[in-house]
Amino acid sequence: MTFNGKSIQSNVFDYSSLSQEKRQFVQEKTDEIKNLIRRTAQNVIDIGQKLLEVKEQVGHGYFLNWLKTEFNWSVSTATKMMQASEKFKNVNFTNLNFSPSALYLLAAPSVDDEIREEALVLAESGTKINYSLARNLIRHYKYTTNSLTQKDFILDLKKSDDNDNRVLAQTLKQTFVDAKSISIEETCFSSNSNIIVPMVDFDFFNHYLFREWLRASREKVFLSLILGNLANLHFYNNKLPYISRHESGQLLISILNKTLKRSTDLYTFYDEEKFLLLLSNTPLDGALQIAKTVKKQFEMRQSQISSEHKSLIDTCTLNLIVCSLVPSNDLSVNFLLSVLEQELINIQIQGEESISIKQF
Template sequence: MNNPILVVDDSKHVQRQIEIFLTPEGFSRFFFANSAQEAFHLLGLDDETAKKGKCEIDLILMDINMPGTNGVEACLKINATSHLKNIPIIMITAEDTDEGLKQAFGAGAIDYIKKPLNPVELIARVSSVLRLKKEMDERKNREKELLKLAQVLEETNQKLKLANEKLHQLSRTDSLTGLANRRFFDEMLHNEWRLSVRLAKPLSILMIDIDFFKNYNDTCGHQKGDECLKQVSMALRSALKRECDIIARYGGEEFVALLSDTDETGAVMVAKAMQSNIDAMNIPHKDSNASGRITVSIGISSDVPNAASSPEKLISKADKALYLAKYEGRNLIKW
């Protein structure tokens, strides 16, 4: 056994006895203190030792009656120190009074041995206490490992949650414009449709198309075309003032807006705001037959959803209105 043992006793004879009794049992690391103050020094409880470092101790055998600070007082001080309180202390006493033992156990001693020392009793108590300490240390180490594993698991779960949230967000977002994609729009359309049926509230859809965008792409190149799509997306989004309103890229240069609890009049106002925002950007487009700058055509459909209708019919109506806007010269709003 290589457990370091601190023997605190003002009797050199007792110190020597303990060493003689325990050495044949495999104990070989002993520290000796003639007083509580010397023990404090060895344990690093004074300023000088704290700077130099302290010896590591697995067990303390301490006389209960010593000059100056007695064993009970020393035990109290050691157990009041956070990094020392887990060191088991066995009291050595020549007394056989309940009061003395009560004070010793109250101070934090784990066991006691009577003087004169009996080698069999000493070996049994020391071995038992060290075995218990080993089990407690192993349990604490397991608890620490479990705590670390729990923390790692929590961190991993948190990272996984964030990754899933990001993946979920990416699955519903158009990578170029940052708007909702068609898949998410279709999902939200059916949700809003069911809600509008239940509440008997109007629902409006705006189908939006950039006028002569193919010509712009062919003339200016795809890089400029992508930049134009981003700018138009920002202009369309800024026209929506409510969090519940949705603007999505429907495909290519086509966009769609979903306005809950909005009738035809409200939808027209939003469409005009969209056109106004795009006009304000003043993006040159020399190959447009509608204007010398980027413009949009918008088709609107509004309805109070009911069981006899469907989201697909609302989309189809907006699509037809958009076709009419393009047919009549573009840069128009039709409903």
């Protein structure tokens, strides 16, 4: 529907039925709303407030007729704007990159206040809050509070039309998974148990990590990260061309999928051979145990490959850095990741193969 700010002349609102005082008030609000008709998030809030004021003055029956004749708006359209005004009445959206569609979604009565607060924190940090991100914030909250099962969570996301925010429903551009040979169902579900694997795309991981960082900081609980890389991957694949990058990646993916048991534990691949694990509510000892398990399983499989190909001197090795902390305002997640990245580079330069612990 296109809103051009013009009255619907075929059915003119009867202002004569109102008192002079109310008629003047409603006509002023009508003009003000039409001036705001190009809706930004702040305009939505302003329009919603004026709609609430008019509704209070003229009553429900007159209000519906006025909406139709002056703006050709449905009740649901007006309700969305009024809800947005009520839920975000103390927020100034002038300098926030917040789409109206996201505002409507987050203002719904079924959405928890905590989700709205997190969306505002993201917006204040410079993140664009569009409909897809708002929808995912809501899904994340339901998922992590156990009001949405893991399977339903992923199946719901698979229906999304926004490729940047699909989770576990497609392979990554920079992962080891061969998108041509692995279907969405094979990537997301175990063929035997129909259990969803914890691999997510990089954009989703960033949003999820930021949300978990805020939650852990607020609740004063541990959050752990494991950064890893497959060293000598290119050399390894060049020496054994029939052991493709796809197969090498699938080896690690298989181990990670079997090791990570909790629905809130996720990982992502980036820069081809690097990966990052997020372990919510996990102290150092728990994260270290997971790192040791992954490395042990990987080395066992690599040992089997080496024994089958004795001419191979250097094999693909796995380096891991484990970090566990209670997030605080004194440390940003971006700074933490940059420190871990540098630590990983140092390990590669030294030619070590290890599990390192980074403490803050």
